[in-house]
Amino acid sequence: MLTVPCTGGVSDDDFILVLGFWRLVQMLFPEAKKLTEKMVYEGELLMSGFEMNSLFLMEIFVDSLLFILGVGVLCIVYMYIVDSRQTKHAIRRNFPVVGRFRYFFEHLGEFFRQYFFAMDREEMPFNRAKRAWVYRAAKNVDGTVAFGSSKSISEPGAVLFVTHPFPVLTEDYAATQTLIIGPHCRQPFEATSFFNVSAMSFGAISQPAVSALSRGAAKAGCWINTGEGGLSPHHLEGGSDIVFQIGTAKYGVRDEAGKLDDEKLLAMAAHPQVKMFEIKISQGAKPGKGGILPGIKVTQVIAMTRGIPIGEASISPNGHADIRNVDQLLDMLAHVREITGKPAGFKLVVGGTRFFDELCEAVKQRGVEEFAPDFITLDSGDGGTGAAPQSLLDSAGLNIRETLPMVNDKLVEYGLRDHIRLIAAGKLITPTDVAWALCAGADFVVSARGFMFALGCIQAMQCNKNTCPTGVATHDKDLQQGLDPTDKATRVANYVAQMEQEVGAIAHSCGVCEPRQLNRSHARIVTELGQSVPLDILYRKQAEQNPLFSKPS
Numbered sequence: 001m002l003t004v005p006c007t008g009g010v011s012d013d014d015f016i017l018v019l020g021f022w023r024l025v026q027m028l029f030p031e032a033k034k035l036t037e038k039m040v041y042e043g044e045l046l047m048s049g050f051e052m053n054s055l056f057l058m059e060i061f062v063d064s065l066l067f068i069l070g071v072g073v074l075c076i077v078y079m080y081i082v083d084s085r086q087t088k089h090a091i092r093r094n095f096p097v098v099g100r101f102r103y104f105f106e107h108l109g110e111f112f113r114q115y116f117f118a119m120d121r122e123e124m125p126f127n128r129a130k131r132a133w134v135y136r137a138a139k140n141v142d143g144t145v146a147f148g149s150s151k152s153i154s155e156p157g158a159v160l161f162v163t164h165p166f167p168v169l170t171e172d173y174a175a176t177q178t179l180i181i182g183p184h185c186r187q188p189f190e191a192t193s194f195f196n197v198s199a200m201s202f203g204a205i206s207q208p209a210v211s212a213l214s215r216g217a218a219k220a221g222c223w224i225n226t227g228e229g230g231l232s233p234h235h236l237e238g239g240s241d242i243v244f245q246i247g248t249a250k251y252g253v254r255d256e257a258g259k260l261d262d263e264k265l266l267a268m269a270a271h272p273q274v275k276m277f278e279i280k281i282s283q284g285a286k287p288g289k290g291g292i293l294p295g296i297k298v299t300q301v302i303a304m305t306r307g308i309p310i311g312e313a314s315i316s317p318n319g320h321a322d323i324r325n326v327d328q329l330l331d332m333l334a335h336v337r338e339i340t341g342k343p344a345g346f347k348l349v350v351g352g353t354r355f356f357d358e359l360c361e362a363v364k365q366r367g368v369e370e371f372a373p374d375f376i377t378l379d380s381g382d383g384g385t386g387a388a389p390q391s392l393l394d395s396a397g398l399n400i401r402e403t404l405p406m407v408n409d410k411l412v413e414y415g416l417r418d419h420i421r422l423i424a425a426g427k428l429i430t431p432t433d434v435a436w437a438l439c440a441g442a443d444f445v446v447s448a449r450g451f452m453f454a455l456g457c458i459q460a461m462q463c464n465k466n467t468c469p470t471g472v473a474t475h476d477k478d479l480q481q482g483l484d485p486t487d488k489a490t491r492v493a494n495y496v497a498q499m500e501q502e503v504g505a506i507a508h509s510c511g512v513c514e515p516r517q518l519n520r521s522h523a524r525i526v527t528e529l530g531q532s533v534p535l536d537i538l539y540r541k542q543a544e545q546n547p548l549f550s551k552p553s
Contacts, residue, residue: 076097079096079097079100080096080097083095083096083097083099083100084096125382125384125427125449125459126427126429126449126453126459129150129151130429130430131453131459133430134429134430134450134453134454134495135453137454137494137495137498137499138453138454138491138492138494138495138498139491139494140491140494140497140498143498143502153526154526154530155526156526156527156528156530157401157525157526158525158526158532159432159436159523159524159525160523160524160525160526160532161435161506161509161510161522161523161524162510162521162522162523162524162534163509163510163511164509164510164511166511167508167509167510167511168507168508168511168512168513172513173504173508173513173514174513174514175514176192176193176194176500176504176514176515176516177514177516178190178191178192179191179421179443179444179516181276181343181345181374181375181421182276182337182342182343182344182374182375184369185337185341185342185343185374186341186342187275187340187341187342188343189241189275189276189342189343191223191241191275191444192221192222193220193221193222193223193444193496193500194434194438194443194444194445194500194503194515194516195222195434195444195445195446195447195496195499195500195503196217196222196223196224196225196444196445196446196447197213197217197222197223197224197225197446197447197448197451197492198225198425198446198447198448198451199225199226199227199228199243199245199278199280199347199446199448200213200225200227200448200451200452201226201227201228201229201230201293202226202227202229202230202232202234202235202302202305203229203293203297203298203302203305203306203314204227204229204293204297204463204473205452205472205473206468206471206472206473206474206475206480206483207232207234207301207475207480208471208480208483208484208485208488209452209455209471209472209473209483209488210232210234210235211234211237211238211485211489212455212483212485212486212488212489212491212492213238213240213451213455213489213492214234214235214236214237214238214239214240214489215237215238215239215240215485215486215489215492216238216454216488216489216490216491216492216493216495216496217238217240217241217492217493217496218238218239218240219489219490219492219493220492220493220495220496220497221496222240222241222496223240223241223242223243223275223276224240224241224242224243225242225243225245225278225446226242226243226244226245226252227245227247228245228246228247228248228249228251228280228316229247229251229252229293229302229305229306230251230252230253230305230306230307231244231252231268231271231274231305232301232302232305236271236273238489239273240273241273241275242271242273242274242275243274243275243276243277243278244268244274244276244277244278245277245278245279245280245347246260246277246278246279246280246336247280247290247316248280248290248316248317248318248319248320249290249306249314249316249317251305251306251307251308251314251316252264252268252305252306252307253265253268254307259321259322260322262339265277265336265339265340266339266340268340269339269340269341269342274342275342275343276342276343276344276345276374276375277336277337277340277342277343277344277345278344278345278346278347278375278377279320279323279329279332279333279336279344279345279346279347280346280347281319281320281323281329281346281347281348282347282348282349282379282397283347283349283379283383290315290316290317290318290319292313292314292315292316292464293313293314293315294313294464294465294466295311295312295313295314296311296466296475297466297474297475298310298311298312298313298314299475302314302475320332326355326358326359326362327362329346329359330359330362330363330366330371330373333345333346333371333373334370334371337374343374343375344373344374345373345374345375345376345377345420345421345423346373346376346377347376347377347378347379347425348376348377348378348379349378349379349380349381349383349396349397349398350378350397350398350403350406350407351397351398352398353406353407353410356407356410356411357410360410360411360413360414360416361414363414363416364414364415364416368416368419369419372416372419372420373420374420374421375420375421375422375423375443376407376420376421376422376423377423377424377425377446378400378403378404378407378422378423378424378425378426379397379400379425379426380397380398380399380400380401380403380425380426380427381396381397381398381399381400381426382397382399382426382427383397383425383426383427384427384448384449399426400424400425400426400427400428400437404422404424404437404440404441404442405440405441405520405535405539406539407422407441408422408440408441408442409441409539421443421444422441422442422443422444423442423443423444423445423446424437424440424442424444424445424446425445425446425447425448427449428445428446428447428450429447429449429450429453430450431499431502431503431505431506432506433445434499434503435503435506435507435515435518435523436523438503438515438516438518439518439519439520439522439523439535440520440523440535440539441520450495451492451495452472452473454488454491454492454494454495455470455472455483455488455491455492456470456471456472456482456483456488456491457470457472457473458470462474467479469482470482470483471483500515503515506518507522510522519536520534520535520536520539521534521535521536523535524538525538
């Protein structure tokens with residue numbers, strides 16, 4: 001029987017602490033065990049069952065603690081040896097173990113800057129104020145703000161809308177006008193919404209994200225673009241209108257050699273939901289570079305949709321092998337339109353309008369109805385992507401703020417504007433952005449990252465690592481479970497509805513009945529002098545002063 005000396009009242013807690021202490025002493029100094037045995041004698045307080053169990057648990061805790069400490073010491077010794085002998089990282093070699101914290105803090109910095117240090121309008125690529133508007137719109141909560149704007153209206157480049165002294169009355173509001181794309185096609189497309197979902201491939205984004213976008217777009221009455229990754233069952237499940245994108249790898253419509261397969265193209269066109277076909281020439285985030293889908297994202301379903309091996313990186317060519325000049329582009333557009341009977345256009349990021357001079361001249365020479373593209377999607381040099389080289393992200397391609405008005409004017413110059421619809425893309429996620437685009441000449445505006453925010457994206461910048469914490473851009477099932485397609489579909493629809501409502505409010509403030517009536521006289525841009533200039537005057541002066549957009553002699 002185990003006994004201990006007791007000369008007075010001792011509480012259970014004090015007793016347990018004493019026992020734990022003696023257990024630790026016994027392990028560190030075995031001689032102490034003999035000392036403990038001498039202190040035990042008959043007639044003293046016997047240990048209760050509770051005290052025996054407590055002592056047993058204390059022994060386990062102390063043993064575990066010593067084991068963890070021992071393993072920790074061994075790990076530190078191992079890291080010290082590795083760091084001091086490796087030659088790749090100077091910091092780790094000069095400051096073994098401690099130098100590793102640099103990388104840890106560097107990683108944490110991405111998240112701390114977003115929540116603690118950056119001001120509402122400082123962050124890139126999207127500041128907190130813009131993201132917050134999208135979140136509120138998607139959740140359909142109160143979108144009003146108090147006291148005043150945190151945006152500087154005197155900042156160069158700021159857009160200011162020209163309000164009318166007699167705004168349109170509520171009873172005079174008009175529904176947004178529908179536009180027909182490809183009126184000369186066998187199956188023209190009558191588009192109802194001026195705000196739609198831009199290209200996002202199944203693969204770059206997850207299955208729940210695609211499903212939510214498809215369902216939400218159907219509720220909102222807008223279209224979704226498949227991106228270059230092909231048409232999956234998840235695009236079709238919601239019943240929304242679809243734009244099928246033909247990328248440089250021609251996923252979904254390619255033969256074994258990677259060339260366009262007319263039978264597969266016809267099969268895609270047989271889907272009544274597929275309304276248009278878009279040939280992707282280049283993408284704003286990486287002009288001159290093909291799409292990049294890391295192998296970790298190429299699941300069985302994605303591999304079947306694209307027609308590629310499972311688990312292998314999907315890297316598209318940096319250009320179409322069968323489209324190397326303007327005439328071949330026009331031939332391909334005419335071919336796709338003839339095979340499918342549906343509108344065909346192309347997407348590119350603009351580097352200058354000399355290309356458009358060649359395009360327009362070729363169209364007029366060969367025949368407008370047969371060879372003119374039904375639409376052109378203009379992407380911005382600061383567009384988004386799931387993965388791209390930083391040099392192209394930072395420095396390749398012109399901004400949509402510069403190219404949209406210039407391309408619009410070029411089409412007007414050649415008398416082709418009524419035949420070709422313009423679609424604007426590139427960081428246009430708020431009502432101000434969209435209303436500006438409509439003023440500048442766009443027929444439609446499309447957004448990808450805006451809809452990602454509506455799905456719950458927090459701009460964690462993990463799209464290329466399969467570790468997106470919100471389930472939007474990952475194929476990790478554990479992370480995907482956080483994205484409920486039913487709930488997010490409602491948010492997608494809310495985002496479109498709120499966008500249409502607030503752009504409509506801007507239009508009514510400018511004195512027009514609906515957003516499509518906005519033109520360049522309804523907006524001004526602040527210059528470097530701090531004064532605003534009407535868009536029509538500003539863009540005309542820019543065209544005259546910028547040789548990049550001049551017509552070749």
